[in-house]
Amino acid sequence: MAKPADTRTAGRKPAAKATAQATRSAAETEKIRAALAARRDELRAEYDQTLSEITELQRDRLTDSAGDDQADTGTKTFEREQEISLANSIRERITQVERALERLDEGGYGWCERCGNPIPVERLAAFPSATLCVTCKQLEERR
Numbered sequence: 001m002a003k004p005a006d007t008r009t010a011g012r013k014p015a016a017k018a019t020a021q022a023t024r025s026a027a028e029t030e031k032i033r034a035a036l037a038a039r040r041d042e043l044r045a046e047y048d049q050t051l052s053e054i055t056e057l058q059r060d061r062l063t064d065s066a067g068d069d070q071a072d073t074g075t076k077t078f079e080r081e082q083e084i085s086l087a088n089s090i091r092e093r094i095t096q097v098e099r100a101l102e103r104l105d106e107g108g109y110g111w112c113e114r115c116g117n118p119i120p121v122e123r124l125a126a127f128p129s130a131t132l133c134v135t136c137k138q139l140e141e142r143r
């Protein structure tokens with residue numbers, strides 16, 4: 001005698017939709033990863049450049065400061081401080097991009113904190129630390 005059809009199979013619910021949140025395709029994720037990696041490389045080059053300028057300024061200060069009057073020394077010190085603060089801000093941006101790459105791997109990166117929609121790839125490439133989509137950002141600024 002044939003068994004009755006398995007009602008559990010027949011009445012099975014359709015696969016639950018993961019979340020209401022939109023999903024991002026693997027291709028898009030790769031695009032973001034490539035954009036972030038390119039940004040990080042750019043910043044690293046910029047950082048190295050700044051560091052060598054600091055070294056140069058430092059060398060100038062040590063070698064030909066004999067003939068300098070106080071104003072010259074002051075200018076050089078100021079320039080060097082400017083370069084150092086530039087280097088620090090570049091390093092900060094590198095860290096942001098690196099964190100973004102880590103979060104991208106975990107799937108927690110590139111979503112608008114306000115509406116939950118994906119932030120466009122172009123925006124993320126330009127502003128790796130963006131946490132809002134353009135629409136929400138504009139709403140935020142209008143307040």
Ligand SMILES: [Zn+2]
Binds near residue numbers: 117
């Ligand atoms: Zn949004």
